[in-house]
Amino acid sequence: MNTTTSKIRSFNRFYTAHLDILSQHYLDSEYSLTEIRILYEISESKTITAQKITEILNLDKGYLSRILKRFLKENLIVKIASDEDKRAFNIKLTDSGNELLSILNTKSENKIDGKIEKLNSSEKEILVNSMHTVRNLLTDNKIAREDIKYRHEITPGDIGYIIHLHGALYGKEYNFSTDFEKYVIKTFYTFLENYSPENDRVWMAEYHNKIVGCVAIVHQPNEEAQLRWFLLDPAFRGLGIGKKLLTDAVNFCKEKQYKNVFLLTTNLQNKALEMYKLAGFELTQSEEVQEWGLTFNEERYDLKLS
Missing domain, CATH: 1.10.10.10 (Winged helix-like DNA-binding domain superfamily/Winged helix DNA-binding domain)
Known part of the structure; x- marks a missing residue:
């Protein structure tokens, strides 16, 4: 069965x-x-x-x-x-x-x-949210867009959970080794050491207080910014979440008057690549590498803003 x-x-x-x-x-x-x-x-x-x-x-x-x-x-x-x-x-x-x-x-x-009556308030919230999720998944509506909340204030535990999402998703979808998670940890350590609330931002999409998607803009020298950690739980694809996160990130760069936004990715991320191209990013570099237990092309995409 x-x-x-x-x-x-x-x-x-x-x-x-x-x-x-x-x-x-x-x-x-x-x-x-x-x-x-x-x-x-x-x-x-x-x-x-x-x-x-x-x-x-x-x-x-x-x-x-x-x-x-x-x-x-x-x-x-x-x-x-x-x-x-x-x-x-x-x-x-x-x-x-x-x-x-x-x-x-x-x-x-x-x-x-x-x-x-024996459940505490957190347990009751988990119970009700789980029931809501079951109801959505078993109906034509599935997960409702209005149930997705967005924020960009970093709170304790956010970064750790985003790292977990990267390790779990890339391990499952692309068979990346645990070295990839080690790499993500290093990038976030550097980010937090140099974090500027004025010039950097991390956006998070949440479903019932649980992070299901994210993207970030990290300031770089020469009036450039780097788009990083763009990720969405597969169960929440098709709801326009990724498009909103990416749009908010690009709009933030325009607001801060960055002249160029770039991102580093691989040729394996087909869904994300489609979105990058629709947003105006263009491939500027591509190099074959062996990393995280696989061979793939590491690629750079740029979006000129001025």
């Missing part, structure tokens, strides 16, 4: 049992979880039809019809003829339906509070 599939199934078994949702009587009520979920969807919509409920919850029409008949009999819902289509009916909760849902919502919230 596929390892990923097996792990997801294992989690599903744990989660459904942990939340006590397998019982036919949800929260000691007379109703199943599916029935309560139907009441919830009705309450969330000003107007909703049976057809819409089947689409939202992916339910069999006959199964839903039987549940709605029960709700009508127990005075939990009412059907109101649609103004747009006389053949269709909008469904609304009655006062009894709203009261039942309110009671069960309170019970559910108390039950969840009890499940997480």
Whole structure:
């Protein structure tokens, strides 16, 4: 069996049992979880039809019809003829339906509070963010752009984590040896020793307070700047993050009136090379080297700003 599939199934078994949702009587009520979920969807919509409920919850029409008949009999819902289509009916909760849902919502919230009461605030944040990530990855939206935050203030731990990202990503995608991580450490040591908040900047893209992308501008002699450490976690590609980071870096160089921006890269970084070229960088040097366990071309790209 596929390892990923097996792990997801294992989690599903744990989660459904942990939340006590397998019982036919949800929260000691007379109703199943599916029935309560139907009441919830009705309450969330000003107007909703049976057809819409089947689409939202992916339910069999006959199964839903039987549940709605029960709700009508127990005075939990009412059907109101649609103004747009006389053949269709909008469904609304009655006062009894709203009261039942309110009671069960309170019970559910108390039950969840009890499940997480032993967690500290950081652990609760991790839990909620993880759930948000699962939801995004399993929908068409995947990771939402609005969940990505950007900043350029360097805080404790940032540089160490960026070094980790470089070692992990380049090791996985390009099979670079650990000597590459040693090289990145040296470059950051030099950077921090000569760091000028006025002339240098490191931009970071974050997803739920975790760095997923970065780029930096480092001042150099002769009114030049070097673009460094441009990196993006593969899971976050295609969201425009890299383009924004690169644009912000170039705009910063224009603002500081650098005459030229250069970067050093390899011919292996195809995605990044495409972005550099689209931003106006031009190849000025290329030399074959053997480093970090591989043979490749080390390349220099320049962008003239004046």
